[in-house]
Amino acid sequence: MSVLDTFSLKGKVALVTGATYGIGFAIAAAYGEAGAKIVFNGHNEQRLAAAEEEYKKLGIEAKGYLCDVTDEEQVTAMVQKINEEVGVIDILVNNAGIIKRIPMCEMSAAEFRQVIDVDLNAPFIVSKAVIPGMIEKGHGKIINICSMMSELGRETVSAYAAAKGGLKMLTKNICSEYGGQNIQCNGIGPGYIATPQTAPLREPQADGSRHPFDQFICAKTPANRWGETEDLVGPAVFLASDASNFVNGQVLYVDGGILAYIGKQP
Ligand code: NAP
Numbered sequence: 006m007s008v009l010d011t012f013s014l015k016g017k018v019a020l021v022t023g024a025t026y027g028i029g030f031a032i033a034a035a036y037g038e039a040g041a042k043i044v045f046n047g048h049n050e051q052r053l054a055a056a057e058e059e060y061k062k063l064g065i066e067a068k069g070y071l072c073d074v075t076d077e078e079q080v081t082a083m084v085q086k087i088n089e090e091v092g093v094i095d096i097l098v099n100n101a102g103i104i105k106r107i108p109m110c111e112m113s114a115a116e117f118r119q120v121i122d123v124d125l126n127a128p129f130i131v132s133k134a135v136i137p138g139m140i141e142k143g144h145g146k147i148i149n150i151c152s153m154m155s156e157l158g159r160e161t162v163s164a165y166a167a168a169k170g171g172l173k174m175l176t177k178n179i180c181s182e183y184g185g186q187n188i189q190c191n192g193i194g195p196g197y198i199a200t201p202q203t204a205p206l207r208e209p210q211a212d213g214s215r216h217p218f219d220q221f222i223c224a225k226t227p228a229n230r231w232g233e234t235e236d237l238v239g240p241a242v243f244l245a246s247d248a249s250n251f252v253n254g255q256v257l258y259v260d261g262g263i264l265a266y267i268g269k270q271p
């Protein structure tokens with residue numbers, strides 16, 4: 006097999022959670038381009054149907070399933086349906102995620118739990134539903150979408166950082182527990198990416214000036230820019246393909262250099 010062939014996803018079934026737009030949509034579209042059969046989920050019917058149309062415009066056959074990733078019953082039923090309608094899942098990307106930016110002492114326990122539910126409990130639930138099929142097939146790839154906040158904290162994101170730190174350790178644990186069954190579980194740690202999730206951090210100010218956070222992040226990033234979803238798709242294809250069969254339990258940070266950089270002297 007040529008080295009380029011090892012990056013092909015031909016004949017594989019890839020499930021990307023929360024892929025109606027944003028990072029998940031970009032990764033699923035790239036997987037379709039690399040030859041995989043795409044299945045994805047969202048928990049809003051209109052956005053799911055709209056996403057299927059968007060995939061079609063890109064020439065990608067992607068089947069959407071309405072499923073709230075925090076609901077174990079819905080997840081189990083979705084995976085069963087995918088197995089019957091498309092095929093047993095070879096590649097899982099735990100991408101669905103939310104954030105609540107609230108100072109910790111003003112955050113309710115319910116709000117904290119909601120973020121943990123989507124960003125940490127759901128990757129556990131979906132991985133648990135998918136791993137038996139991977140074991141039966143004799144191979145599997147799980148990619149967890151971690152974050153800078155798997156390594157760093159900042160004001161107002163306590164629940165999100167706790168979830169993403171836990172997701173890094175869940176990644177290492179799935180590697181430890183199922184690496185022997187030829188399942189590779191790795192993380193991608195995106196830097197600050199321009200998607201709806203970070204739109205509030207980039208909004209121009211009333212006077213037309215740049216958002217202070219926008220200026221802060223560009224100064225903290227050696228690449229001096231926000232990431233785009235396209236910056237993530239190459240690493241995502243690598244971690245889903247045979248090219249990474251001996252890579253396990255790692256988090257690949259795709260951050261333009263933020264984590265390596267102390268910042269410019271003012
Ligand atoms: P986004 O634009 O807010 O998209 C989130 C996606 O998750 C949407 O498709 C959303 O669908 C779906 N989703 C949310 N809750 C769900 C649930 N309970 N069940 C099913 N689907 C659900 O976010 P993004 O920026 O693309 O981020 C995607 C992932 O990357 C997240 O895990 C995020 O934490 C992580 N990340 C993002 C950045 C960044 O800078 N953007 C950086 C590092 C990591 P609905 O609209 O239907 O809810």
Ligand code: GCO
Pocket residue numbers: 104106151152153154159162165194195196197198202203206
């Ligand atoms: C925030 C941002 C970040 C990004 C991402 C960085 O409020 O700090 O939303 O958390 O989403 O996770 O890697």
